[in-house]
Amino acid sequence: MPETVSVTRPQRWDHPFSFDLNPSSPVTDSMIDEWLTRPPFNQMDESGFRKSMSLRDLLKNDARLMSYQAGDIVVRRGDWGNSAFFILGGNVRAEVESAGSSIPPSMLGRKPNRKRTLFESIAQLWKNPSAPESRSRFTPDDSRIGNRGQGGQTRVFLQDLPAVLSGYRTEAIPPGQWFGELSALGRTPRTATVFAEGPAQLLEVRWQGLRDLMRFDQNSAIRTDVEKSFRDHALEEFLRNHPVFQGLSDEKLKILMDHAEFRTFGEYDSPKPFKDLAKQGFENNFESEALILEEGHYPNDVFFVRSGLARLTVKHHHGHRTVGYLTPGHAYGFHEIAASSAGESVPYQCSVRAISFLSGLLIPTPVVQLVLLAPDENRQSTSVLPIVPAPVIKGDAVPEPLLEFLVEERFVQATAAMVIDLDRCVRCDDCVRACATAHDGNPRFVRHGPIHGHHMLANACLHCVDPVCMVECPTGAIHREFASGNVVISESSCIGCAQCANNCPYDAIRMVQITDQNGQLVVDDRIGRPLTQATKCDLCLDQLGGPACQNACAHDALRRVDLSDVQQLQEVFAR
Amino acid sequence: MTGPQQRRMGWILVGLLVATALGITNHILTASHVRTPYYFGWLLLVMVVFLAAFGVRKKLTFLPPTLIFGGNAANWLRFHIFIGLLSAVVFGHHTGLRLPTGFVETTLAALFLGTFLSGVTGLILSRVIPARLTSRGEEVLFERIPMFRSRLRTEVEELVAAAAEKSGDSALVEFYETHLKEFFSGPKHILEHLIANKRPRRRLLQHAQNCRRFLNEPEHAQLDRITQLIQMKDDLDFHLALQGALKMWLFVHLPLTCGLLIVAVFHLLLVHAFT
Numbered sequence: 001m002p003e004t005v006s007v008t009r010p011q012r013w014d015h016p017f018s019f020d021l022n023p024s025s026p027v028t029d030s031m032i033d034e035w036l037t038r039p040p041f042n043q044m045d046e047s048g049f050r051k052s053m054s055l056r057d058l059l060k061n062d063a064r065l066m067s068y069q070a071g072d073i074v075v076r077r078g079d080w081g082n083s084a085f086f087i088l089g090g091n092v093r094a095e096v097e098s099a100g101s102s103i104p105p106s107m108l109g110r111k112p113n114r115k116r117t118l119f120e121s122i123a124q125l126w127k128n129p130s131a132p133e134s135r136s137r138f139t140p141d142d143s144r145i146g147n148r149g150q151g152g153q154t155r156v157f158l159q160d161l162p163a164v165l166s167g168y169r170t171e172a173i174p175p176g177q178w179f180g181e182l183s184a185l186g187r188t189p190r191t192a193t194v195f196a197e198g199p200a201q202l203l204e205v206r207w208q209g210l211r212d213l214m215r216f217d218q219n220s221a222i223r224t225d226v227e228k229s230f231r232d233h234a235l236e237e238f239l240r241n242h243p244v245f246q247g248l249s250d251e252k253l254k255i256l257m258d259h260a261e262f263r264t265f266g267e268y269d270s271p272k273p274f275k276d277l278a279k280q281g282f283e284n285n286f287e288s289e290a291l292i293l294e295e296g297h298y299p300n301d302v303f304f305v306r307s308g309l310a311r312l313t314v315k316h317h318h319g320h321r322t323v324g325y326l327t328p329g330h331a332y333g334f335h336e337i338a339a340s341s342a343g344e345s346v347p348y349q350c351s352v353r354a355i356s357f358l359s360g361l362l363i364p365t366p367v368v369q370l371v372l373l374a375p376d377e378n379r380q381s382t383s384v385l386p387i388v389p390a391p392v393i394k395g396d397a398v399p400e401p402l403l404e405f406l407v408e409e410r411f412v413q414a415t416a417a418m419v420i421d422l423d424r425c426v427r428c429d430d431c432v433r434a435c436a437t438a439h440d441g442n443p444r445f446v447r448h449g450p451i452h453g454h455h456m457l458a459n460a461c462l463h464c465v466d467p468v469c470m471v472e473c474p475t476g477a478i479h480r481e482f483a484s485g486n487v488v489i490s491e492s493s494c495i496g497c498a499q500c501a502n503n504c505p506y507d508a509i510r511m512v513q514i515t516d517q518n519g520q521l522v523v524d525d526r527i528g529r530p531l532t533q534a535t536k537c538d539l540c541l542d543q544l545g546g547p548a549c550q551n552a553c554a555h556d557a558l559r560r561v562d563l564s565d566v567q568q569l570q571e572v573f574a575r
Numbered sequence: 576m577t578g579p580q581q582r583r584m585g586w587i588l589v590g591l592l593v594a595t596a597l598g599i600t601n602h603i604l605t606a607s608h609v610r611t612p613y614y615f616g617w618l619l620l621v622m623v624v625f626l627a628a629f630g631v632r633k634k635l636t637f638l639p640p641t642l643i644f645g646g647n648a649a650n651w652l653r654f655h656i657f658i659g660l661l662s663a664v665v666f667g668h669h670t671g672l673r674l675p676t677g678f679v680e681t682t683l684a685a686l687f688l689g690t691f692l693s694g695v696t697g698l699i700l701s702r703v704i705p706a707r708l709t710s711r712g713e714e715v716l717f718e719r720i721p722m723f724r725s726r727l728r729t730e731v732e733e734l735v736a737a738a739a740e741k742s743g744d745s746a747l748v749e750f751y752e753t754h755l756k757e758f759f760s761g762p763k764h765i766l767e768h769l770i771a772n773k774r775p776r777r778r779l780l781q782h783a784q785n786c787r788r789f790l791n792e793p794e795h796a797q798l799d800r801i802t803q804l805i806q807m808k809d810d811l812d813f814h815l816a817l818q819g820a821l822k823m824w825l826f827v828h829l830p831l832t833c834g835l836l837i838v839a840v841f842h843l844l845l846v847h848a849f850t
Contacts, residue, residue: 116637121638124637422708422709422714423709424705426700426704426705426821427705427708427818427821427822434637437636447716448714448716451714544638545637545638545639545642551640552633552636553649554633554649557705
């Protein structure tokens with residue numbers, strides 16, 4: 001019999017949120033006492049909280065006090081975070097987006113969005129440095145920003161705050177307000193850049209804590225604020241941008257906004273769930289997936305995915321088989337409700353289950369029938385069914401074993417998976433060489449990865465729908481590029497903490513030791529160790545021709561594939 | 576017929592049409608006393624230059640396919656194959672299918688035929704080998720094969736040594752020394768792998784099976800693992816042989832292409848100098 005080791009099962013609060021920042025400055029009882037004298041905490045009814053999870057426990061373990069100096073950036077538009085902020089005191093401002101005058105990406109420590117010129121592109125052939133991972137500069141690209149602090153406490157700050165205040169439209173957020181709560185709960189990108197105008201103290205609450213504060217407070221002090229915020233901002237934006245709701249009158253949109261329910265499903269206590277889940281196997285994964293709609297039940301709602309991924313399953317003997325998946329923007333339940341409206345009684349044909357964490361909208365059947373299925377003179381088509389984005393479902397293009405593979409390995413996240421047809425690939429590595437040429441002589445992927453049939457999904461960045469790599473980046477160096485949506489790393493603000501590389505479930509991010517232009521290893525002068533930076537595929541964002549790997553493949557074996565696009569799946573996997 | 580097959584049939588049909596048109600043109604021009612070898616020579620040179628330009632195109636992967644004549648590398652390869660096969664027809668018309676005379680002509684003809692045949696070999700290999708590679712063993716990067724081979728050798732040597740130490744018997748050591756030492760020492764049976772001959776693998780597994788009756792119960796487990804390692808090493812050799820073949824033909828094709836270009840230009844100069 002194998003030997004066993006007895007340990008105490010890890011608990012949720014073994015590692016309080018404040019320990020991430022500085023273990024020597026935890027949240028103290030006196031801090032909590034002070035917070036509890038302020039709204040909304042003093043308006044909360046503690047009777048609903050469990051004894052093992054009191055309001056004080058939640059604040060002690062899921063919150064931390066953050067101090068900012070003038071110019072410090074708290075969150076950036078486009079960042080992904082798993083926490084919300086409550087302003088305890090001080091001056092905090094948010095940039096208000098207005099056409100043509102938003103703070104430039106380089107000023108926020110991001111990679112400048114610029115394509116190479118034709119000459120610069122060709123010059124790569126002889127100008128690329130011979131030393132690996134050579135960097136020409138080790139300070140931010142833009143002199144208007146700086147870094148202070150170390151590791152997880154690093155702050156990116158605006159050097160010339162008055163210029164930002166005078167040059168861009170900003171609004172003060174008064175003390176006592178929350179921000180960042182919707183993106184934390186929905187796992188969606190931050191929608192505005194927020195920075196400190198002067199010294200400010202913020203209470204940062206991690207996602208799980210905010211969820212429980214909303215769940216157990218009998219007075220709904222925070223829930224009311226969050227739901228109002230969601231209905232005022234995110235819901236309207238979602239409805240106005242979704243093709244299904246295009247052309248609806250304001251009156252009908254209002255009905256939808258009044259009745260749509262924002263829900264989150266699934267758990268994530270760790271930002272790296274896929275890595276762990278992939279090792280557990282199908283049955284264990286399946287059991288842990290939250291059920292959203294159940295096969296065979298009366299269709300009470302249509303479900304829209306706002307963020308995250310869902311699996312469609314049908315019962316098969318004593319188990320369940322995966323027949324499709326939903327990505328953001330997809331909806332399920334329309335066809336059943338349409339059939340019911342036509343007089344047939346059709347239950348849900350599939351179960352919908354959240355793969356890991358998911359947020360979405362439930363719209364009740366009567367509202368769907370009234371607003372979307374009833375004739376509307378403002379809309380060109382009387383039926384919404386043709387414009388409901390089609391989820392990926394089992395078929396000739398996507399046979400069931402492939403579907404199971406893509407879902408189980410979580411490749412359905414991919415918007416740009418590198419799929420290599422091994423029956424065509426001659427292993428010439430032209431793709432790797434092309435990638436190296438496009439990245440100063442350094443390839444940004446390894447031609448290796450999981451294989452299904454004769455297709456390999458190589459270890460290159462998938463540019464995920466839900467990029468967990470971005471969640472814990474302390475400087476926002478890894479971010480989505482606004483124009484393309486590609487996940488990229490800014491060399492000028494990457495501090496080499498490796499959070500992104502550790503969180504990436506697909507081993508697509510590599511930490512490399514950087515050198516100067518003479519090939520000398522660059523060493524951090526504070527700690528005397530080699531400086532490392534995270535590197536990954538950026539889909540050749542600055543190249544004129546797009547992904548060099550795909551362009552280089554003479555045998556048409558390598559394709560970058562958006563796995564939410566049925567047509568692309570068919571083109572690649574049914575060859 | 577599926578999409579790729581339809582495309583392939585389309586290329587073949589166009590190729591046949593062009594070849595027929597070239598034949599008719601040659602017939603008409605020859606009947607009209609036009610210097611057909613001269614014009615076909617120029618055409619052939621243009622085709623060879625275009626074919627050689629594929630190597631340059633492959634380096635320009637960072638440029639938009641729309642900016643480059645012919646589009647992406649995959650399109651260029653299709654043209655490369657098409658023009659390459661057609662060049663044999665033009666070569667036939669240029670030479671009149673006569674045997675070359677003189678040093679330059681002979682060298683030029685040999686270089687052309689060498690380049691053409693190595694290209695056809697490469698085409699066949701690139702169509703046949705990838706699917707064979709997928710069907711056997713783990714996908715492995717060519718450059719990492721020596722490292723994996725070294726690991727396998729270390730593991731098998733440690734297993735044999737541990738088994739001998741534990742049992743005090745040398746049956747496994749003898750088996751290793753007699754049948755496996757050389758096999759694990761480096762790449763083996765390359766030719767057999769290329770022609771899909773599995774006899775060496777079966778022979779080694781048979782030796783392992785024969786050895787089993789001389790071992791005690793604990794040594795059986797070690798032999799089972801050694802058997803697995805034999806198969807893994809054989810799969811590595813298989814990948815080395817096939818991936819090597821996919822790379823090696825280019826080491827013939829590319830130098831011949833360079834030589835062909837140089838001698839063709841020299842041939843052109845001679846033609847213009849002495850006519």
